[in-house]
Amino acid sequence: MTYQEVLESAKTCIGPYCKACKECNGKACKSQMPGPGAKGVGDTAIRNYEKWKEIRVQMDTLYENKQIDTTCNFFGKEFRYPFFAGPVGAVNLHYGEKYDDMSYNKVLVSACSKAGIAAFTGDGTNPEVVRCAAKAIGEENGAGIPTIKPWNFATIEEKMELVHEAGAFAVAMDVDAAGLPFLKNMEPPAGSKTVEELKEIAELAKVPFIVKGVMTAKGARKAKEAGAAAIVVSNHGGRVLDSCLATAEVLEEIVAEVNGSMKVLVDGGIRCGTDVFKALALGADGVLICRPFVTAVYGGGEEGVKLYIEKIGTELKDTMAMCGATNLGEITKDMVRVPADWR
């Protein structure tokens, strides 16, 4: 099987909304929900994609010829590549009945772990989602990151139990899910969190706690205060708020604010190894890739995931080789150029 075949196969089973496009750029699905589309006018997902393309790489092949090393370490765990599979929820609703969140996460967590990276798993109103995800992560010796929604405290407490049983090496909360209807209607209320509330949650986590959904330097500062070990610069793929800035646009200023005090991850429109390289050159420690993992699972199951990881990994190595970085630490800001009209 080739990655091209994975995509072709995905087209046959991925439901009516996602088109398993060659370039997963938010255009064919634009403002459709359900489906992978973005909220409102739907241009945030497109902007996420396009802003990475506006960043250009600086080729330089005059350096010592060595093997390219893409290994990295997050919270004491070694990975082959500095990218993760992102969390996705309600896959049956948005991508078709071939998978539900339980079966999807099982395939994803296992395939990622075997290929030397880790998957973030999603969360849902059905408690089985996190339970099953935790189980899958447990079977891979904790090599996966459960993502918990910003529920009320009691609910979070329950879900954290599952995380601990699984031995997950880290846990995330997608705080930008605050606006989702099923959270707003909870009693006691769920959704947005103060720094103090987030601190309690971080303590509850015990393992490194990752705050996903930070788009401002101020937000990063608050996550730090709350004791986060990492943040994910993310606008939830454009699905929670219309008219956001692209993640690529705000990455640098957030990296500057964090200044090494936490790990900084980023997602949104990252679609090839060159995009991963660009994120690292702007100061990210790693990235999350989301939707293409869905097409990989739907189109090829565990093999699809493996092929996609190899594709991205190879592209990252290629880009490093062409820019003169032989390991991740050698990727520097001057290897990319952002447009002059970004701030």
Next chain:
Amino acid sequence: MTYQEVLESAKTCIGPYCKACKECNGKACKSQMPGPGAKGVGDTAIRNYEKWKEIRVQMDTLYENKQIDTTCNFFGKEFRYPFFAGPVGAVNLHYGEKYDDMSYNKVLVSACSKAGIAAFTGDGTNPEVVRCAAKAIGEENGAGIPTIKPWNFATIEEKMELVHEAGAFAVAMDVDAAGLPFLKNMEPPAGSKTVEELKEIAELAKVPFIVKGVMTAKGARKAKEAGAAAIVVSNHGGRVLDSCLATAEVLEEIVAEVNGSMKVLVDGGIRCGTDVFKALALGADGVLICRPFVTAVYGGGEEGVKLYIEKIGTELKDTMAMCGATNLGEITKDMVRVPADWR
């Protein structure tokens, strides 16, 4: 009925020019008049729409979870939302025979008032237009804003009488209508006004006087000198002058000039709650939305208006919740980002 159905229904009765587009962005109607099109090349209406989209919002969900409060006060009157229905004239000519200005304004004023906001009504060569609008406003205890064209003084005087009888809480003049042919041919001449003339009119108004059609800091200063209680930053939806700047582009510098001395409203291409949020973040006190209210009335009558108001109001609340503003006063400039190449 859903808002989607309102739009579908509007398509069946809204005449040949307006297409009741999902995105009301000035493109399908471009340079057509009659119809909702803009003047000349017709790119001002499109620019109005697009410049709001170029402004991006800054998501931040780390704050205390509270009910979102969108209430506001204009000239002593409480409103549920900081947006108004804008004035439209000659609806039968531009949007089809289902309504005339009299029946249109009646539906609009009543539905807006019941939904907790207020409508601006339009003006026309037929004296019945303002008379009927005033009547409709009177029936809603003054909860509507008659808009008077810049006629000659005697005509304005007559119309102001109707405003007073209706007990309207404020009155507006769309001074940018100065170039319309039927004003130019009046005797004595009507159209543009000096500060002195505008001051006389403002005094005649007795209630707070709103100058609509200001696009420069200088124009705002003149409106202030004339005693205006508020201005509307507006280019008349692109219908009175080709090649204008978008209202979004000039809003900030006008807000800076006004510096709190008058209320500042803005219209032109505002099509969703996120656009309302952006206008407020740039310093506007409120906004006017015009054309979508026409499709709402044509497609759903009073119910259509109600649905549209709920749609926009909900989007505004959502945006506030996702940016960390729990009331209108908490919406700040740093919650949006304008492109670097705007001045």
Next chain:
Amino acid sequence: MTYQEVLESAKTCIGPYCKACKECNGKACKSQMPGPGAKGVGDTAIRNYEKWKEIRVQMDTLYENKQIDTTCNFFGKEFRYPFFAGPVGAVNLHYGEKYDDMSYNKVLVSACSKAGIAAFTGDGTNPEVVRCAAKAIGEENGAGIPTIKPWNFATIEEKMELVHEAGAFAVAMDVDAAGLPFLKNMEPPAGSKTVEELKEIAELAKVPFIVKGVMTAKGARKAKEAGAAAIVVSNHGGRVLDSCLATAEVLEEIVAEVNGSMKVLVDGGIRCGTDVFKALALGADGVLICRPFVTAVYGGGEEGVKLYIEKIGTELKDTMAMCGATNLGEITKDMVRVPADWR
């Protein structure tokens, strides 16, 4: 007859290249020659058009209501409007057999003069072209501007004789025609001129001498040194050199260089009265409009020209009225805004 009918009629007789487009923007004819297309890739004509559209006008209707006065004076002669019909050559080749240069210029010169403006006439390899143009100008008491190509001195001398006989109030030379093949092959060589050569020609002219085809401040300085009374900022509609800047882009810096020492005219893509207003706001004393006069003549003869002049004149008046300028002298730089990324 309406101007719309003139355009429709032109479509039936204007040959295969020009499409008599509603928006004459250089796109339908792009890189075609013969025909009105531009040289090379053909994007200079398009850029000329588009850069005017990027300049935006600043509406302000708070001023004293007066008649709008568009009259102006060039070299002692009064005109109704600050625009001229531009010179065109080989009309039969480029626009179809309905006219040749002789019959075209006759219609154009007469109709322009009667409507209160003046036409520039073109030049060609056939000596009859200038002879007939001079005759037409003579019949209008000199109200026309013959344009002479940069031939060798003897040829220029002959043509100047005709200008003097006609009593033309001014004469122009399109120095940017230097690259045309029929000039390069002349003996003695024709084409580019030194300041000294141009000075001799200017002296020969006796009447005010207009240098057409200046695109740089340096070029303007040289024209001034040579004794020119005016320059036309022009890139020959994109027909003599690929990849030029638009005339709108260089106008301001040339106006600054000239600093009132000569009249500054500009052409290239000016298609409506708002464009004329913009050119004047950037410091031009007047403008030339070229291709639309061809469609006006082909589609409506003298009446077509008259209608087109009224159309542009009315649009100019409208724009002035909406920006608060009641005569040409009141049109100021702050009434327009150029994009921030122009220099």
Next chain:
Amino acid sequence: MTYQEVLESAKTCIGPYCKACKECNGKACKSQMPGPGAKGVGDTAIRNYEKWKEIRVQMDTLYENKQIDTTCNFFGKEFRYPFFAGPVGAVNLHYGEKYDDMSYNKVLVSACSKAGIAAFTGDGTNPEVVRCAAKAIGEENGAGIPTIKPWNFATIEEKMELVHEAGAFAVAMDVDAAGLPFLKNMEPPAGSKTVEELKEIAELAKVPFIVKGVMTAKGARKAKEAGAAAIVVSNHGGRVLDSCLATAEVLEEIVAEVNGSMKVLVDGGIRCGTDVFKALALGADGVLICRPFVTAVYGGGEEGVKLYIEKIGTELKDTMAMCGATNLGEITKDMVRVPADWR
């Protein structure tokens, strides 16, 4: 035969990937490989083309009328024009079976030499490619530039022998080929080179050594240290790395860094004489044009090459004449304008 006929003829035989487009701009072939397409998303070839178009020329025809002289000297050899045919490899694979590298280079080297310019020849895994290219160059008395890939030292040594036998006046290495799969798998490893390694190679070259594939000031400095006589600013037409900057964008800063210490050539999207002029105005000493020479050879053989050279040469002369440069030394920076948002 006309150049138009050459293109038409090429369409009939140039294989399925290249479309022999009128504008060779990287769009029709975008991300296809094999074929002339670029790597990854494929936008680098398009960007190369478009960035030249964003640079605009400054017309000025007020100067002394003289013959335009385009001759130049590289490493003691006189050429008619400051452009070279670029190296291409695996033409049968990418452009169709009508030619292989051996027959292609033979036609190209001979036709270029006869027309007064020189061709770069390509390299391949088949040792016959360089052997035949060297033979063709030898037959033209050394008027051609063999391009050697960055193999391991032993392989380079062998190929240099052939260069010396041919008496080539210069030799190039496309160091940006470092990432190609067949180099990565060599034993001992080939690909990227340190300055020290490159210095050894430059010494081996004996004739002036040209480093092709430099995109940064730092890379230029390293080439200089290694003893290069010239560099080619090139991203290999977008074929070795996705998301590169365009060569036009980095040319000026590299010219500034080199500061006359080496010759600077540039390629990538240069498609007309005006583009050549722009490159020279930004400080390049000469340019390479690649793909259009392939269509010229496929469509017209030696005559096709001759016609293409005349076309480009004539366009260059035209541009010089219209900007007031009568020889290459008179082409200055102020004759072009780059967009304000380039750095």
